Amino acid sequence: MRKLNIDIESFSSVNLTKSGVYKYAESEDFDVLLFAYAVDDGDEQVVDLARGETIPQEIIDAIKDDAVLKWAFNAQFERVCLSRYLGVHLNPSAWRCTMVWSAYMGLPLSLEGVGAVLGLDEQKLKTGKEFIRYFCVPCHPTKTNGHRTRNFFYHDEDKWIQFKAYNKRDVVVEMAIANKLNKFQVPDFIWDEYVLDQSINDRGIQIDRTFVQQAIQIDEQNRCLLLAEQQRLTNLENPNSVKQLSQWLNDQGLDVSSLDKKAVNTLLETTTGTVNRVLQLRQQLAKSSVKKYKAMQDVACKDNRCRGMFQFLGANRTGRFSGRLVQLQNLPQNHISDLKEARALVKQGNMEALSILYNDTSNVLSELIRTAFIPNGLFYVVDFSAIEARVIAWLAKETWREDLFKQGGDIYCMSASQMFGVPVEKHGVNSELRQKGKIAELACGYGGSVGALTAMGALEMGLKQEELQPLVNAWRGSNPKIVQLWWAVDKCVKETVKERSITRTHGITFSYQSGMLFIHLPSGRKLTYIKPRIGENTFGGESVTYEGVGATKKWERIESYGPKFVENIVQAIARDILMYAMKNLKDYQIVAHVHDEVIIEATNASLDDICRIMSQVPLWATGLILDADGYTCEFYKKD
Structure with missing residues (x-):
């Protein structure tokens, strides 16, 4: 036996979506119900564990044998669940993930989505969600179901038969995906990276559970106080309601069309007295970042470690990691100087001292989110x-930038100096302007213009509208080789798509095969764009479109051009x-x-x-x- 395809169905009272597979499999009532498998691409078998059938010993031996490759779609789920079920830690080096293979090829991260895009003869059965809701999660006790909290196979034999067919079909679809992608193998070094990723996910990161619990309690108390004050000031039944508060503000003479974060910040600059205080309360109540404390509670295992927070190749266009569960990728920054002291007050549950020492308890809790993670040591x-500024300078051979980096200079400080005509040092004179320089770099580096600067908050940072276009012009004028890189890549992509030819520029190779555009990176990895074709953009010019998961999270046709492809390449x-x-x-x-x-x-x-x-x-x-x-x-x- 060289290869084993696996798909399991399981039960746990822990919410898989909120808590992740590690805590899910750790639950006292966790159980594997069905085990579908195929040996060396042979016939699919289903072991009905719920009915007392047992997995053949040779299959159990193969699962434990690192010489046999185990394949599954989202293999982390099967590996972690079977580790718990068998009472051993299954080594990720012996596992391969069809979802990772799909992601490497620019395909969706769902079995159903991949099957649909590839046009497989046999698709994932769409009835699966119904069976999973019935058999795999607790049910609500009612008089009709005899007040039971769980459905077993004997509660609906017909459903159970269909559930087994669903389980078996998943193995069929997984093998069909592998067969379809067979001539586009994932390089071995990518699988090595996947193994490292799985090891990091297995290890997890520890939280200070006492601190997290106290933060949640303080937040709830603080929200009650803020809401009570808002009710007292407005006489509204529910001032947290956008509709009710908007009407109240309109009655105070304000023309309010939105109460989102940006709109409230603008209103705070032009209001005073009671109205201003009500808006401050709205701003504090709207802080969603404190929800991350509850996410930590949901995810943390019995040893207080949060696991499974990184999705390998999760960002489809670049192959970067995506965050899962607690989402470390978008934690609020911390700026308060006495971080340790503030953290200690929260851990003690001392809300009175917090409210006296800090004007905004919600903001303090937000800034302390990072500190909930603690090490052993x-x-x-x-x-x-x-890193991105260095990579694009290296690719484009923009030598003055490279010289700056060699001298240990700071690219963001230099950009800010150019923008504002004053010296800027990272921890020195005019250091507060460095962030503006960083935004200009990020906005302009990939072809962005006035719109990109505006979207990144240039106006809120003190720049004037009439300054933006000259700033863009100045940035492009001082970075001519980067501008050349954009359009050299644009030309190569279009030529490759039109003529199905191999093109090269700046150490990057572009090729076309089987309806896909490949961008070959220096590392040996490839970026994949499905069904590329030449189209027309909104300005009447020529553009390249391809199929992928768009901003709507749906599979759709996406438009791109040189600078955008450069952004993908640099980030990759x-x-x-x-x-x-x-x-x-x-x-x-x-x-x-x-x-x-x-x-x-x-x-x-x-x-x-x-x-x-x-x-x-x-x-x-x-x-x-x-x-x-x-x-x-x-x-x-x-x-």
Whole structure:
């Protein structure tokens, strides 16, 4: 036996969507109901475990044997569940994931979605959700069902027979996907990366459960006080209602069409007295980031570690990681100077001291979210400095930028200096302008113009409307090689799609095969664009469109052009560099990673060594100037 395709159906009272598979499988009532499998692409079999059937011993041996490759769609689910069921830790190195293969090919991250896009003869059965709701999660006790809290196979024999067919079909579809993608194999080094990703997900990151519980309690108390004050000031039954509060504000002489964050911030600048206070309360009540504390509670396992928070190749266009569950990728920044003291007050449940010392308890709780993560020992937090700016400078050979990086200069400070005509130092003179320089870099680096600057908050940061276009012109004028890179890539993509030819520019190769555009990265990884074709953009010009998961989260036709493809390429290369660094750091206990940052848990490591390893440049990126910096902390924070 060389290969084993697996799909299981299971029961747990833990909510899989909210808590993730690790806590789901840890539940006392967790059970595997059905086990479908196929050996070496042979006939599919279903073992009805709920009825007392047993998995053949040779299959159990194969599951435990690292020499036999186990395949499943979203293999993490099967591996973690079977680890619990069999009472062993199944090594991720012996597992392969059809979902990862699909993601590598630019396909959806759902079995149903992949089957539909590939036009498989046999699709995932759409009735599955009904069976899962019936057999796999607790049911609501009613008089009709005899007040039971769970449905077993004997409660509906017909449904159970269909459920077994559904389980079997999933294995059929998984093998059909593999067969369809057979000539586009995932490189071995990508599977090595997947194994590392699974190890990090298995390890998890620890939370301070007492601190989290107290934060949730303080938030609930604080919300009650804020709502009571808002009710007293407005005499509204529910001032949290957008409709009721909008009407109240209109009655106070304000023309209110929206109460979103941006609209409330604008109104706060022009109002005073009671109206201003009501808007402040609205702003504090609207903070959604504190929900992350509850997410931590939902996800944390019995040992207080949150697991399964990273989706390998989750970002379809670039192959970057996506966040799951607690979503570390969008945590609020922390700016309060006495972070440790504020954190201690929350852990003590001292809401009175918090309200006296800080004007906005909601904001304090928001800024303390990161600090809920704690290490056994210390956290070593290391990240790359301006990684995308360095990669695009290296690709385009924009030498003045490379010289700046060689001298240890800060690209964001330099951009801010150009924008505002004053010297800007990261932790020195005019340091508050550095963020504006960063926004200009991010907005203009991939072809963005006035609209991109506006979307990134340029006007709110003090820039004037009439300054934006000159700023864009100045940025492009000082970065001519990056502009050349945009349009060289644009030309190659269009030529490849039109003529089905291989083109090259700036060390990047473009090819076309079987209805797909491939962009070959220096690392050896490929970006895939499904069914590309030449179309016309809204300005009447020529553009490239392809099929993918769009902004609506649905499979649709997406329009792109040179600078956008460059953005994909640069972010993909930055991702590959992060992955290279993580592989080099595999002997350390990596517990999390956020964008271009790695978080290591250790008791006695060398920060300098970790920074040095992070700064190593892969052979395929010779000439790239990397820099990594870091800090240690007794709880997670932004330095």
